[in-house]
Amino acid sequence: xxxxxxxxxxxxxxxxxxxxxxxxxxxxxxxxxxxxxxxxxxxxxxxxxxxxxxxxxxxxxxxxxxxxxxxxxxxxxxxxxxxxxxxxxxxxxxxxxxxxxxxxxxxxxxxxxxxxxxxxxxxxxxxxxxxxxxxxxxxxxxxxxxxxxxxxxxxxxxxxxxxxxxxxxxxxxxxxxxxxxxxxxxxxxxxxxxxxxxxxxxxxxxxxxxxxxxxxxxxxxxxxxxxxxxxxxxxxxxxxxxxxxxxxxxxxxxxxxxxxxx
Amino acid sequence: xxxxxxxxxxxxxxxxxxxxxxxxxxxxxxxxxxxxxxxxxxxxxxxxxxxxxxxxxxxxxxxxxxxxxxxxxxxxxxxxxxxxxxxxxxxxxxxxxxxxxxxxxxxxxxxxxxxxxxxxxxxxxxxxxxxxxxxxxxxxxxxxxxxxxxxxxxxxxxxxxxxxxxxxxxxxxxxxxxxxxxxxxxxxxxxxxxxxxxxxxxxxxxxxxxxxxxxxxxxxxxxxxxxxxxxxxxxxxxxxxxxxxxxxxxxxxxxxxxxxxxxxxxxxxxxxxxxxxxxxxxxxxxxxxxxxxxxxxxxxxxxxxxxxxxxxxxxxxxxxxxxxxxxxxxxxxxxxxxxxxxxxxxxxxxxxxxxxxxxxxxxxxxxxxxxxxxxxxx
Numbered sequence: 001x002x003x004x005x006x007x008x009x010x011x012x013x014x015x016x017x018x019x020x021x022x023x024x025x026x027x028x029x030x031x032x033x034x035x036x037x038x039x040x041x042x043x044x045x046x047x048x049x050x051x052x053x054x055x056x057x058x059x060x061x062x063x064x065x066x067x068x069x070x071x072x073x074x075x076x077x078x079x080x081x082x083x084x085x086x087x088x089x090x091x092x093x094x095x096x097x098x099x100x101x102x103x104x105x106x107x108x109x110x111x112x113x114x115x116x117x118x119x120x121x122x123x124x125x126x127x128x129x130x131x132x133x134x135x136x137x138x139x140x141x142x143x144x145x146x147x148x149x150x151x152x153x154x155x156x157x158x159x160x161x162x163x164x165x166x167x168x169x170x171x172x173x174x175x176x177x178x179x180x181x182x183x184x185x186x187x188x189x190x191x192x193x194x195x196x197x198x199x200x201x202x203x204x205x206x207x208x209x210x211x212x213x214x215x216x217x218x219x220x221x222x223x224x225x226x227x228x229x230x231x232x233x234x235x236x237x238x239x240x241x242x243x244x245x246x247x248x249x250x251x252x253x254x255x256x257x258x259x260x261x262x
Numbered sequence: 263x264x265x266x267x268x269x270x271x272x273x274x275x276x277x278x279x280x281x282x283x284x285x286x287x288x289x290x291x292x293x294x295x296x297x298x299x300x301x302x303x304x305x306x307x308x309x310x311x312x313x314x315x316x317x318x319x320x321x322x323x324x325x326x327x328x329x330x331x332x333x334x335x336x337x338x339x340x341x342x343x344x345x346x347x348x349x350x351x352x353x354x355x356x357x358x359x360x361x362x363x364x365x366x367x368x369x370x371x372x373x374x375x376x377x378x379x380x381x382x383x384x385x386x387x388x389x390x391x392x393x394x395x396x397x398x399x400x401x402x403x404x405x406x407x408x409x410x411x412x413x414x415x416x417x418x419x420x421x422x423x424x425x426x427x428x429x430x431x432x433x434x435x436x437x438x439x440x441x442x443x444x445x446x447x448x449x450x451x452x453x454x455x456x457x458x459x460x461x462x463x464x465x466x467x468x469x470x471x472x473x474x475x476x477x478x479x480x481x482x483x484x485x486x487x488x489x490x491x492x493x494x495x496x497x498x499x500x501x502x503x504x505x506x507x508x509x510x511x512x513x514x515x516x517x518x519x520x521x522x523x524x525x526x527x528x529x530x531x532x533x534x535x536x537x538x539x540x541x542x543x544x545x546x547x548x549x550x551x552x553x554x555x556x557x558x559x560x561x562x563x564x565x566x567x568x569x570x571x572x573x574x575x576x577x578x579x580x581x582x583x584x585x586x587x588x589x590x591x592x593x594x595x596x597x598x599x600x601x602x603x604x605x606x607x608x609x610x611x612x613x614x615x616x617x618x619x620x621x622x623x624x625x626x627x628x629x630x631x632x633x634x635x636x637x638x639x640x
Contacts, residue, residue: 162362170376
């Protein structure tokens with residue numbers, strides 16, 4: 001921003017301390033992942049990639065990564081379709097009741113996930129969805145909807161309603177208007193929502209602990225078990241990969257936003 | 263539009279379609295936006311709905327387009343009721359305020375949109391798009407995005423897009439309001455030429471009276487949701503029916519008097535100590551002793567020299583004046599008629615205007631027009 005007050009030394013210092021406070025606990029896993037020891041620790045005598053080698057050679061770890069990836073992908077698809085349609089519907093009707101619907105859609109964000117997980121556990125037991133790929137995908141997809149609703153609603157708020165009128169005035173049906181005018185305009189919002197929904201599923205642990213046990217074993221679940229059972233530094237290597245992956249997704253989101261605003 | 267009928271009747275292409283509004287009303291709760299408006303636009307005609315903001319002109323256009331549902335009344339196209347038809351089924355072209363071009367499509371894609379909606383083949387589509395862009399002289403800009411064009415060019419893209427599918431009717435919602443004055447004048451001429459070339463029925467909405475006068479075959483003047491008067495530009499300017507029409511379309515002085523004498527061709531009024539002679543207007547004949555209101559255009563008043571005479575004469579002094587390049591605008595203070603605005607050509611003006619300068623004004627009996635006070639006005 002131009003024209004604001006320049007930050008004083010105290011404010012600058014505080015800002016940097018905050019940044020370090022946020023980043024340090026994350027970056028600590030990087031040296032840990034390169035340790036030459038056989039337990040979770042900082043490197044003692046030299047750096048080693050043995051834990052990365054171990055990771056990529058381990059069927060258990062790779063299986064967990066793949067499972068997490070497919071679950072995240074499928075639940076993202078679910079969240080994107082449901083969330084986008086919900087946001088467009090609320091936007092088109094735009095009544096007081098739709099405000100309520102939009103607020104309800106945010107519930108999964110507001111309610112503690114452990115409460116949600118208990119509820120899911122009871123229901124999924126009856127529906128035979130416990131410890132199933134479909135069950136975890138449904139749980140992650142539904143809780144991912146708020147991210148999509150928020151980003152798509154924001155994109156729609158900036159959408160000029162006259163474009164829709166123009167399209168209809170030229171003879172476009174609702175589905176043509178949706179496909180050719182509305183969706184392309186709000187695509188950056190949908191992509192943002194998809195990225196957040198993906199990340200949400202990718203690192204979700206609490207629900208997985210409740211509704212999955214042996215068959216479905218996601219990456220966060222594997223890390224969790226690893227910490228509980230043995231302090232294998234392979235976890236640090238996995239954590240580094242997770243960080244790299246998430247940062248890449250956020251960078252992609254940033255790039256999409258920049259393109260939309262440019 | 264079916265190509266077959268258009269081909270078998272070549273003249274039909276240039277004929278356009280006739281539109282009729284019958285007792286159209288629109289209410290929002292207790293607020294009446296449009297009240298009982300009936301009018302007819304003949305095929306190939308350029309009609310302008312003119313009125314101040316809040317007069318209901320845009321609401322009428324939105325009802326014609328189908329985006330707003332009338333509370334009462336009907337809309338007929340060539341005699342067929344289309345009141346209940348959704349906008350996408352009406353086959354009307356529309357140029358929106360601010361143009362509403364699709365920002366994510368190129369100029370050519372924008373213009374091709376209505377054809378794509380109609381699932382027209384690629385070759386035919388491309389030919390039509392090229393012809394439409396040719397029509398508005400934008401063929402060189404086909405691959406650009408709307409954001410890379412100037413306001414005037416965007417406006418022309420919107421026109422091409424609205425015309426490319428041979429719409430039954432072209433609706434224009436304040437098409438020139440976003441442009442600066444010089445460009446607006448240029449595009450007015452272009453729009454008029456375009457109307458002549460394509461020969462379609464145009465319905466335009468504006469609050470700009472100059473635009474309405476220069477573009478339209480007919481103007482419908484609206485105020486508070488009601489149709490006040492409709493007619494050709496000259497008829498409306500020369501024979502306004504009410505004070506509002508005279509005031510809104512051009513500038514006007516209003517002279518108040520009492521009817522003293524009536525003759526077959528006119529009447530005489532008394533305004534204070536001044537006697538005015540006035541030719542009869544189109545309105546109802548007033549009774550002797552009744553109050554009368556005259557509208558007198560500033561450019562129809564002459565400055566009289568010492569020996570000049572006119573049917574109506576009044577003396578006063580210049581209270582204020584302004585130089586406008588082509589002419590002077592004078593405000594002359596008179597004893598009986600209040601302040602009178604006079605438009606005086608600057609080229610070889612008989613006087614050098616100065617405040618306090620005494621002048622004599624004169625106008626003929628047919629210069630002014632008797633008008634009615636507005637309904638509801640005091």
